[in-house]
Amino acid sequence: MTHIIQKHWLWVRAHLYPPSLTTLAHDNRIMETARVMMLYYYSFLLYLSFQYLMSSTSVRPGFEPLWPVAWATWFSFDYATTLALVRTLFFVAAFVSVFFFHTRAARILVFLALVQAHALESSFGYINHQWYMWVYTTLIFVFLPNIWRTEKDTFENRRLFLLVIWCAQAIVTLSYTMAGLNKMIAAYIQNLAGEINALSIGNFSYIVADWIPKLQHEGLLAPWVINNPEWAWFPFMTLVFVQTFSWWVMIRTSLQRVWAVFIFAFHIGTYLTMGIEFNPLMMLIIFLFLNSPFIPEKTSLKRILSDLPLFGLIGRYTLLRPSKNH
Amino acid sequence: MPYSIAKGVIFSFLAMYFVLGFMTSFAQKGEVYPFFSWSLFSYTPNKGEAFTMEITAVGGKVQNPPIAFNETRPLFEKISQSPTQYTPIIRDLGIALAHNKTSAIDLLSKKLSLLFPSGRFSYDILRIEYDPVEYWRSKTYTTHEVLGTFSGEAP
Numbered sequence: 001m002t003h004i005i006q007k008h009w010l011w012v013r014a015h016l017y018p019p020s021l022t023t024l025a026h027d028n029r030i031m032e033t034a035r036v037m038m039l040y041y042y043s044f045l046l047y048l049s050f051q052y053l054m055s056s057t058s059v060r061p062g063f064e065p066l067w068p069v070a071w072a073t074w075f076s077f078d079y080a081t082t083l084a085l086v087r088t089l090f091f092v093a094a095f096v097s098v099f100f101f102h103t104r105a106a107r108i109l110v111f112l113a114l115v116q117a118h119a120l121e122s123s124f125g126y127i128n129h130q131w132y133m134w135v136y137t138t139l140i141f142v143f144l145p146n147i148w149r150t151e152k153d154t155f156e157n158r159r160l161f162l163l164v165i166w167c168a169q170a171i172v173t174l175s176y177t178m179a180g181l182n183k184m185i186a187a188y189i190q191n192l193a194g195e196i197n198a199l200s201i202g203n204f205s206y207i208v209a210d211w212i213p214k215l216q217h218e219g220l221l222a223p224w225v226i227n228n229p230e231w232a233w234f235p236f237m238t239l240v241f242v243q244t245f246s247w248w249v250m251i252r253t254s255l256q257r258v259w260a261v262f263i264f265a266f267h268i269g270t271y272l273t274m275g276i277e278f279n280p281l282m283m284l285i286i287f288l289f290l291n292s293p294f295i296p297e298k299t300s301l302k303r304i305l306s307d308l309p310l311f312g313l314i315g316r317y318t319l320l321r322p323s324k325n326h
Numbered sequence: 327m328p329y330s331i332a333k334g335v336i337f338s339f340l341a342m343y344f345v346l347g348f349m350t351s352f353a354q355k356g357e358v359y360p361f362f363s364w365s366l367f368s369y370t371p372n373k374g375e376a377f378t379m380e381i382t383a384v385g386g387k388v389q390n391p392p393i394a395f396n397e398t399r400p401l402f403e404k405i406s407q408s409p410t411q412y413t414p415i416i417r418d419l420g421i422a423l424a425h426n427k428t429s430a431i432d433l434l435s436k437k438l439s440l441l442f443p444s445g446r447f448s449y450d451i452l453r454i455e456y457d458p459v460e461y462w463r464s465k466t467y468t469t470h471e472v473l474g475t476f477s478g479e480a481p
Contacts, residue, residue, distance in 0.1 A: 062440050067359065119359065125411065125437070126414075127362070135360060160332055163332055163333065166336075167339070179366055182364060183368045186365075186370075195372045198368065205459055206372065207367055207370055209371075209458040209459045209462040211367075212396070213394075214396075214409075215410050216399040216409055226462055
């Protein structure tokens with residue numbers, strides 16, 4: 001019995017465990033990649049804050065402050081005053097963080113400022129989903145140990161540093177997995193009701209056709225998607241599959257770059273069909289995954305294929321199985 | 327914090343985010359800041375009933391034919407708003423009108439009346455029966471019925 005449990009546990013460790021950060025923490029190349037990632041991350045945050053600073057100042061009706069900006073109500077500030085304060089705070093905090101992101105105080109400041117900006121933007125009855133991931137990751141990065149200082153660049157801190165980055169990546173991939181699971185659950189419910197659902201041929205045409213009047217934007221590819229429901233079904237099914245298994249790239253990190261490119265292409269596709277922009281999120285995906293420290297230095301196509309969820313497992317025991325003659 | 331404890335904290339945090347995120351699906355607005363289920367385009371719209379808005383007058387000038395909701399973006403952009411953000415309010419107002427819920431009608435119509443504060447405007451809330459793909463092709467609803475007429479004015 002113990003032997004069987006041990007055998008299964010070994011299988012779980014071999015197939016379902018993230019890469020060993022203990023091993024990776026010894027590698028100076030990986031640590032340098034992780035450090036540089038933070039510089040890019042906080043630099044883009046400055047750009048984001050600058051864009052926010054320059055955005056429209058028009059007074060918007062229906063200001064209902066969310067709890068992080070409840071102070072606006074306590075001090076009886078109107079939207080214009082609150083916006084001016086939050087914009088200034090976010091820009092100053094982001095500016096400071098570009099130079100001092102290695103200090104926890106600067107990272108806390110920029111996190112708090114971003115929460116203020118995000119909550120303010122979401123205080124009109126509709127939450128801005130674009131910045132959620134930036135809010136979560138700035139919070140997670142607060143916990144980075146300061147390995148930029150030589151005396152603190154210890155093995156234990158290096159492992160913690162990689163763990164914090166892994167966590168930031170994990171929450172991003174988890175959100176895509178949740179989006180995929182929601183589609184699967186909804187497909188099951190709609191299928192029971194005999195309705196067109198996420199897995200039906202032609203569903204993408206219905207989604208695009210229904211959202212065009214709501215978004216009031218007809219993307220370049222929208223007519224093609226609506227007029228070719230059978231062809232449009234394939235990319236949508238691929239999307240559901242990739243979204244659902246997004247979390248898998250935290251275990252099979254050789255897939256991270258491929259996943260990032262796919263998600264980037266998906267967001268471009270969303271713009272071309274429905275005109276929805278996810279620019280800040282796309283940039284975050286690039287910074288966190290395109291040159292991730294967890295991607296093995298030598299990644300072959302065979303490795304990527306064998307690491308794919310479901311297909312990789314099937315392939316591993318069939319096509320990609322090493323020949324017994326060798 | 328020791329590495330083994332940090333690992334436990336991180337896995338608990340991710341598990342909590344996953345559970346709380348999904349739980350927000352049951353909240354009134356489908357999310358509770360800062361948690362979200364990430365249910366985006368999960369349900370496929372089918373042929374059926376929906377609610378929409380038509381603007382019948384802007385700045386005191388009667389619009390004939392009325393401006394369909396899907397052509398109102400320029401009006402919303404003038405006030406730095408996105409029309410998409412108003413689709414849930416329009417839907418809820420339609421439901422309240424269909425079920426004659428007076429307090430909800432007052433609350434939701436008041437929210438819409440804050441729109442276009444620079445001038446008077448009037449709008450109808452319609453119950454429509456439509457097929458999204460057919461509507462995209464023909465720009466006509468299968469059936470439509472005006473549930474209520476409202477006017478907005480600068481406060």
